[in-house]
Structure formats: structure tokens, C-alpha cells
Amino acid sequence: MGTLIAQQIGIADERLALSVMHATRGFALTVRAVMLALSQLGRIPHADSIEWNSMVAARWESLLPDDVPLRFVTDTSVPPYVDIELATNLTGHPDARGLLDLLERNGFGRWIPYARQRPVFQYAEIIRDTFRARAAADADRFSVACASTARWLFDNGEVDRALAFAIEEATTPSPTAPS
Structure with a gap:
């Protein structure tokens, strides 16, 4: 990673290489997006800073063709992972599989084994x-x-994670609730 960063943006910094590797998990398109952002910024923001996160988010958003996948990614990023059923439930999108496959091709994530044949x-x-x-x-x-995530996790035998999401749901302040 350090060699790639040095070749692409002319900065030889092992800490930067480790930060990029950790942040992107090595997904090729994601690494490329971060490299482009760093080269355009001309300096390195502190990893995990608001500026770093904003820069990375802007790059990823620019890789999405329109607001539909942007909203889809936003909604399906709440749980730790999604299957087709949960993605459809969270987004209402009729082709959740197609969008997830598009996101995988673009380096946003990957399909991993979960349950037998699922x-x-x-x-x-x-x-x-x-x-x-x-x-x-x-x-x-x-x-x-x-x-929705809590219900799905509970139904799939992940009781501890389900409880954590149920608690998060119960403690999320609602702007429409009376003060």
C-alpha cells in the first residue's frame, strides 16, 4: 500500500498507508477514491477526523450514479450486513440484489457467507x-x-446484536417527539 501511495500521490508515509489500508480494507475502488481525494486535497487530513471522513464520503458519493443508490447505501449501512430480504425491507427498493451487486462491483463491499446458501x-x-x-x-x-435490523438479527439467532439495535432504536432521539 505504501508503494502505491508513493507512486500515485508522491507521499511516502507508512502511517498514511496503514490508515488507508485500515479505512478501505483494501477494496480497490475505495483505495482509488481515497487516492484521488488525497491528491486533490494536496495534504493529508488526520485519519478519523471530520475532514478525513467528509473527504472519503464525498468521494464515495461521487461514485454513485444518482440519489437512488445513495439513499440505498445510507439505509443499508445501519445494520452490520444485509441480505436481500433485509435490504428490501430497509429501502423498499424492488431490485435490492441488483443494487448490492452494483455496489460490490464498485468496491463498496462484498458478499460474505452467513447462513447455509444465504x-x-x-x-x-x-x-x-x-x-x-x-x-x-x-x-x-x-x-x-x-x-428492522433488531428484528432481522433476532430472527437469525443473533440475540445479543439484536438487543444492541433494539436499545439503539429505543434511545434514538426523535425530532418529532414532544420535549
């Missing part, structure tokens, strides 16, 4: 973190997504 889609960690933060900005929608 894979789940898992976003690269920094993508999930970035878009999950965006999802949390809409408290009502985020609360619904947490509740």
Missing part, C-alpha cells in the same frame, strides 16, 4: 461508518432501520 452483503468498514452517520442524521428513519 450470503450477506457487508460494506467496507469506513463506508459503513460514513453512511451510517449520514443515516443517523434522520432520526425517525434511523430508528425504524434499527428496529
Whole structure:
């Protein structure tokens, strides 16, 4: 990773290479997006800073063709991973499989084994973190997504994770609730 960064943007910094590797998990298109952002910025923001996260989010958003996949990624970034059923439930999109396959081709995440003959889609960690933060900005929608995720996790035998999402749903402040 360090050699790639040095070749692409002319910065030989092992800490930067480790930060990029950790943030992108090595997904090729995601690494490329970060490289482009760093070269355009002309300097390196502190990893995990608001500036770093904003830069990375802007790059990923620019890879999405329009608002439909942007909303889809935002909604499906709430759970740790999604199958077709949960993705459809969270987004209402009739072709969740098609969108998840598009996202995989574009380096947003990958299909991983989950249950027998049923894979789940898992976003690269920094993508999930970035878009999950965006999802949390809409408290009502985020609360619904947490509740749906809790039910899905519980139904799939992940009781501890289900409880964590149920608690998150219950403690999400609602802007429409009376103060």
C-alpha cells in the first residue's frame, strides 16, 4: 500500500498507508477514491477526523450514479450486513440484489457467507461508518432501520446484536417527539 501511495500521490508515509489500508480494507475502488481525494486535497487530513471522513464520503458519493443508490447505501449501512430480504425491507427498493451487486462491483463491499446458501452483503468498514452517520442524521428513519435490523438479527439467532439495535432504536432521539 505504501508503494502505491508513493507512486500515485508522491507521499511516502507508512502511517498514511496503514490508515488507508485500515479505512478501505483494501477494496480497490475505495483505495482509488481515497487516492484521488488525497491528491486533490494536496495534504493529508488526520485519519478519523471530520475532514478525513467528509473527504472519503464525498468521494464515495461521487461514485454513485444518482440519489437512488445513495439513499440505498445510507439505509443499508445501519445494520452490520444485509441480505436481500433485509435490504428490501430497509429501502423498499424492488431490485435490492441488483443494487448490492452494483455496489460490490464498485468496491463498496462484498458478499460474505452467513447462513447455509444465504450470503450477506457487508460494506467496507469506513463506508459503513460514513453512511451510517449520514443515516443517523434522520432520526425517525434511523430508528425504524434499527428496529428492522433488531428484528432481522433476532430472527437469525443473533440475540445479543439484536438487543444492541433494539436499545439503539429505543434511545434514538426523535425530532418529532414532544420535549
